[in-house]
Amino acid sequence: MSDLSLNARKTGQEKHPVVSTAEFRDYYALLKPRVMSLVVFTGAVGYLVAPMTNHPILGIIALFALALGAGAAGAFNMVYERDRDALMQRTKNRPLPMGLMHPADALAFSTILGGIALVLMWMAAGVLAAGILAFSIFFYAVVYTMWLKPTTPQNIVIGGAAGAFPPMIGWVAATGALSWDSVVLFGIIFFWTPPHFWALALFSKNDYAAADFPMLPNTHGTEVTKKHILAYSLLLFPLGCIPYFIGTVAEIYLVAAIVLGGRFAHLAWKLKVSSDMQDARKLFGFSILYLFSLFGALLVDKYAFLLWSTLQ
Amino acid sequence: MTPEEQSLYQARQKRKNVAVALAIVGFVALIFVITMFKFLVLT
Numbered sequence: 001m002s003d004l005s006l007n008a009r010k011t012g013q014e015k016h017p018v019v020s021t022a023e024f025r026d027y028y029a030l031l032k033p034r035v036m037s038l039v040v041f042t043g044a045v046g047y048l049v050a051p052m053t054n055h056p057i058l059g060i061i062a063l064f065a066l067a068l069g070a071g072a073a074g075a076f077n078m079v080y081e082r083d084r085d086a087l088m089q090r091t092k093n094r095p096l097p098m099g100l101m102h103p104a105d106a107l108a109f110s111t112i113l114g115g116i117a118l119v120l121m122w123m124a125a126g127v128l129a130a131g132i133l134a135f136s137i138f139f140y141a142v143v144y145t146m147w148l149k150p151t152t153p154q155n156i157v158i159g160g161a162a163g164a165f166p167p168m169i170g171w172v173a174a175t176g177a178l179s180w181d182s183v184v185l186f187g188i189i190f191f192w193t194p195p196h197f198w199a200l201a202l203f204s205k206n207d208y209a210a211a212d213f214p215m216l217p218n219t220h221g222t223e224v225t226k227k228h229i230l231a232y233s234l235l236l237f238p239l240g241c242i243p244y245f246i247g248t249v250a251e252i253y254l255v256a257a258i259v260l261g262g263r264f265a266h267l268a269w270k271l272k273v274s275s276d277m278q279d280a281r282k283l284f285g286f287s288i289l290y291l292f293s294l295f296g297a298l299l300v301d302k303y304a305f306l307l308w309s310t311l312q
Numbered sequence: 313m314t315p316e317e318q319s320l321y322q323a324r325q326k327r328k329n330v331a332v333a334l335a336i337v338g339f340v341a342l343i344f345v346i347t348m349f350k351f352l353v354l355t
Contacts, residue, residue: 021324055354061346116339123346 022101029095030078030106031071031113038291039070039166045295046170046185049248049302054174058124062173065120066166069133072114073140073162079106080145084211090204125173132172136165150212153219160193161186167295181248184239185298191236192291195229195268199284202226203277226272229283233268237261240294249301256297260290 043066047059054062078085078096086097095101114137122130144159164186171182201208201215202225208215217225240261244254267286271279313321 021320055349057349057353058346061342112335116335119339120342120346123343123350 022095022105026095026100027109030075030109032074032077035074035163036067036070038288039163040067041292042185042189042295043166043170043173045298046167046182047174048170049185049298050171050174050179050181052174053176054125059173061124062121062129063170065117065124066133066169066173068113069117069121069137070166072110072117073137075106075110075113076137076141077145079103079110080141081149084213087211088204088207090207121169121173126176128176128178129169129172132165132169136162136169139165151214153214153216155214156197156216157194160190160197163193164189180246181243184242184246184248187242188236188239188294189291191232191239192287195232195236195264196284196287196291198225198229199271199280199287202271202280203284226268230265230268230272233265237265243298249298250305251301252304253297253301256301257294260294260297264290 040063044063047063052059078094081091082094082096082103085091085094091097096103096106117137118130118134121133140159140162144155144162148155148159167185167189168178168182171185172178198216201217202222205215205217205222209218216228238261240257241254243249244251244257264283264286267279267283271283
């Protein structure tokens, strides 16, 4: 690494560098790899749980396109929020607030990546999957990042839709059509997103205040946020069970949905009656485990059932 | 721009050009592979 990039990494002072000192890993960081892993995982589950008609090779390319699309949206988000990111502890070490690359480079990277993602998705999975991917990128970049996030404390409620599309895209990539099963998977992530982000906003309250984002704990206080978290957690419990009742999956999933949904609601209740912010961290951590486990249970159930049917 | 920055800039620019060229070739190759796959395997 050069001295210049070392300086930029140390000080974080250079906002628009004359010389871009960005390395490969900085462009990789623009893609928000952790968010991308969740997108790819839920998209892959949507693909694998659906009654597949598309060839698996094309499915893998469609999931790759989904990952690129998510990365493009994440990169755009980082370009637009670079000034506010510099004010938050959680985000101040991102490549743009650190001054490691010019925003125009990051914007070009995001735009080209988004274009490649859409073309690949269209070729591998058809126009419907590409259309939903295009809408989800637009929703995240424009509706959520540019409009809702800086203006309303309900930002994450509506904006959560952007993160809920991947299993639907996976489903459409596998079957070529939408179905109620995919709408339910969308709904699970849509109702999971607010309690997940509000738990984060509770223990990052000062951070969000510094960046002047109107998150619910900052605008309406801690108690109102805890009530909202509990309400959404209680809604999530029955919603998580619906894939069983509409016949997408069977009993293995139902047991997992009841146990995980019950624990989610229990942690939300504990947070509601507690004054310890550690409970918010616990709920935030569990919410990630919840989503991975619930979608993992969809896969286990589907393939255990297939294996059982084959052995019979 | 200092001479040190100038040479660093040129080196970065060269790397960026190579990366962009590789991305274009990779993208075109992938489109070609998908088209051939659909044409030869799926039809």
